[in-house]
Amino acid sequence: MIKFENVTKIYPGMSSPAVDNLSFTVPTGEICTIVGPSGCGKTTALKLVNRLHELTDGNIYVLDKRGETQNVLEMDPIVLRRSIGYIIQQIGLFPHCTILKNIGTVPQMLGWDDARIRRRAEELVEMMNMPVEFLDRYPHELSGGQRQRIGVARGMAIDPPVMLMDEPFGALDPINRTLLQNEFLRLQQEIKKTILFVTHDIDEAIKMGDKICILNTGGHLEQFGSPANILARPANKFVEDFVGADRALKRLNLVRVEEAMNAHPPLLQATQNVEQAVGFMVEQGIRSAYVVDAAQTLKGYVRVRDLKGKTGWVGEFVEPAATTIQMTTSLKDALSEMLVVDYANVCVVDAQNRVRGLIDTNMIHEAVLKSAAIAEGEEE
Amino acid sequence: MKEDTSFWQQLKHLTISDVLSWTMIPVLMIIVVILVYNQLLLTIEPGSMEANMLGSYEIGFKRIMDAAAEHVRLILVSTLLAIAVAVPAGILITRQGFRDFSGLILGVANIGQSVPSIAILAIFMGILGLGFKTAIFALWMYALLPIVRNTATGIKEVDPDIIEAATGMGMTNRQILLQIELPLSFPVMFAGMRTAAVINVGTAALGAFIGAGGLGTFIIAGIPLMRDRLILVGAILTAVMAILVDWILEKVQDKLVVSTATV
Numbered sequence: 001m002i003k004f005e006n007v008t009k010i011y012p013g014m015s016s017p018a019v020d021n022l023s024f025t026v027p028t029g030e031i032c033t034i035v036g037p038s039g040c041g042k043t044t045a046l047k048l049v050n051r052l053h054e055l056t057d058g059n060i061y062v063l064d065k066r067g068e069t070q071n072v073l074e075m076d077p078i079v080l081r082r083s084i085g086y087i088i089q090q091i092g093l094f095p096h097c098t099i100l101k102n103i104g105t106v107p108q109m110l111g112w113d114d115a116r117i118r119r120r121a122e123e124l125v126e127m128m129n130m131p132v133e134f135l136d137r138y139p140h141e142l143s144g145g146q147r148q149r150i151g152v153a154r155g156m157a158i159d160p161p162v163m164l165m166d167e168p169f170g171a172l173d174p175i176n177r178t179l180l181q182n183e184f185l186r187l188q189q190e191i192k193k194t195i196l197f198v199t200h201d202i203d204e205a206i207k208m209g210d211k212i213c214i215l216n217t218g219g220h221l222e223q224f225g226s227p228a229n230i231l232a233r234p235a236n237k238f239v240e241d242f243v244g245a246d247r248a249l250k251r252l253n254l255v256r257v258e259e260a261m262n263a264h265p266p267l268l269q270a271t272q273n274v275e276q277a278v279g280f281m282v283e284q285g286i287r288s289a290y291v292v293d294a295a296q297t298l299k300g301y302v303r304v305r306d307l308k309g310k311t312g313w314v315g316e317f318v319e320p321a322a323t324t325i326q327m328t329t330s331l332k333d334a335l336s337e338m339l340v341v342d343y344a345n346v347c348v349v350d351a352q353n354r355v356r357g358l359i360d361t362n363m364i365h366e367a368v369l370k371s372a373a374i375a376e377g378e379e380e
Numbered sequence: 381m382k383e384d385t386s387f388w389q390q391l392k393h394l395t396i397s398d399v400l401s402w403t404m405i406p407v408l409m410i411i412v413v414i415l416v417y418n419q420l421l422l423t424i425e426p427g428s429m430e431a432n433m434l435g436s437y438e439i440g441f442k443r444i445m446d447a448a449a450e451h452v453r454l455i456l457v458s459t460l461l462a463i464a465v466a467v468p469a470g471i472l473i474t475r476q477g478f479r480d481f482s483g484l485i486l487g488v489a490n491i492g493q494s495v496p497s498i499a500i501l502a503i504f505m506g507i508l509g510l511g512f513k514t515a516i517f518a519l520w521m522y523a524l525l526p527i528v529r530n531t532a533t534g535i536k537e538v539d540p541d542i543i544e545a546a547t548g549m550g551m552t553n554r555q556i557l558l559q560i561e562l563p564l565s566f567p568v569m570f571a572g573m574r575t576a577a578v579i580n581v582g583t584a585a586l587g588a589f590i591g592a593g594g595l596g597t598f599i600i601a602g603i604p605l606m607r608d609r610l611i612l613v614g615a616i617l618t619a620v621m622a623i624l625v626d627w628i629l630e631k632v633q634d635k636l637v638v639s640t641a642t643v
């Protein structure tokens with residue numbers, strides 16, 4: 001848990017606050033994104049938690065490893081910082097130290113022995129989908145994306161319950177950014193950290209956040225809530241403008257394919273005979289169907305008009321599917337994929353290419369309406 | 381993959397420019413020294429003033445070597461003392477609370493550099509007397525500025541993001557200084573020491589004026605006697621030493637920069 005209680009920060013010599021009477025709570029295990037235009041005090045707010053900046057008024061509480069609520073102001077800043085993961089956009093890896101030493105910075109200060117540090121570092125680079133050999137390299141031998149993964153690994157070195165991330169993926173190219181975002185979200189499913197995540201990009205805020213905290217210039221809180229909630233019901237004109245005119249479309253980002261798909265689609269077996277298959281498709285009122293083998297692995301699809309009047313096995317007429325979608329894909333990406341290949345529906349598969357469902361535009365529409373209804377329900 | 385670091389393996393990868401950069405300066409210097417020996421020392425006529433000054437060839441050679449050793453001692457002691465004072469001073473003026481004094485400290489160090497060395501010798505001769513100590517003091521003052529300045533510059537040039545990450549992870553100021561700032565600024569700091577040492581080789585030749593010995597002795601003896609050979613022996617050997625010190629420290633510096641492998 002991270003709790004802001006009437007937190008104000010006024011820099012010396014400034015008349016207006018950088019963070020203005022900010023109160024919100026991030027529940028344990030959730031990511032809260034702080035988003036706003038430049039100069040809104042989002043980075044300042046983040047740095048108040050590990051006391052890189054000292055707050056002027058109010059209190060900040062964090063849950064420590066033993067599950068006890070601690071007022072950060074009552075803790076020794078050095079102890080506090082060592083207990084909180086800190087990841088910044090510029091990464092700040094130590095160029096003269098190996099990756100192992102970089103990741104081991106905090107564990108070493110906490111007195112872990114070398115073997116334990118090495119074990120933990122190996123575990124972390126594997127978690128980040130990187131080879132263990134990287135531990136003996138230097139930062140300049142790695143690419144930007146790899147360096148940022150090491151930055152994240154370093155932040156997680158002692159498995160801190162609370163992490164602060166300041167635009168961690170901001171300096172990466174779009175492809176790497178998406179990749180790291182997805183990897184991190186998948187990781188978060190397992191590690192369940194409580195994270196404060198600063199970004200200037202509303203799309204990233206929506207994608208990464210279980211909660212979003214929208215700040216305006218002067219550190220003023222405009223709205224705090226779940227992404228669905230904020231998109232469905234912007235609190236005021238500022239939020240409405242900030243989330244953008246396409247906020248209805250952005251809701252597509254919030255729902256994953258597995259929540260919207262038809263999990264029991266009509267499928268054909270490759271070993272079925274053609275007449276039987278045509279009968280099945282006519283009965284179902286569909287013009288084409290996906291074909292699977294005995295293990296539910298996708299083989300491709302067949303069309304009614306190609307099969308009519310033919311004999312033999314369905315497997316002989318299968319055409320490969322131009323695209324498939326993973327269950328964890330967002331509806332936005334799914335829709336985009338469907339528009340690209342011009343399919344009425346797309347097959348949803350798991351990592352082993354087994355068919356798990358089917359999705360079409362109607363299902364997407366319904367899912368978005370449903371998520372909006374849930375968001376409104378939350379509000380009441 | 382383990383890198384093969386055996387000598388012969390490394391030798392295979394040598395390029396012509398590598399070979400030249402390692403051999404050119406020493407070979408040239410050896411040639412110069414041989415020329416000095418052949419052309420200047422072996423041609424001295426017995427009974428001449430040069431011969432009186434240098435004695436027989438054997439004694440002359442020994443006197444020259446002694447003077448060179450004295451010269452090296454002057455440089456070593458003064459540069460090491462300067463490092464001992466200038467590095468802490470350079471660190472100090474980058475610390476919070478002392479940054480305001482950075483102008484003052486650099487200013488003081490600047491004085492050492494801008495007052496002509498011969499003047500410093502003259503002034504402190506009155507206070508410290510003749511000899512080794514006064515020469516060391518003057519050389520020490522001379523070496524301060526480049527080292528203080530480069531130490532401070534090196535530390536200030538460390539990427540602030542690295543410092544921020546280190547602070548955010550809970551490193552103490554002391555840990556940041558010892559584990560981050562000093563290792564990362566060392567190449568710049570070392571360049572300052574190299575500059576100081578090379579300047580001191582030349583300046584130490586003036587030490588002979590106040591009886592501190594060194595290669596300057598021959599120059600100073602040669603001028604009033606108008607003996608070019610003595611002057612040349614002193615001048616050329618001083619130059620050879622400056623070039624060699626610079627070259628050796630350059631090689632050390634290359635090694636250090638490679639091994640710290642900065643981005």
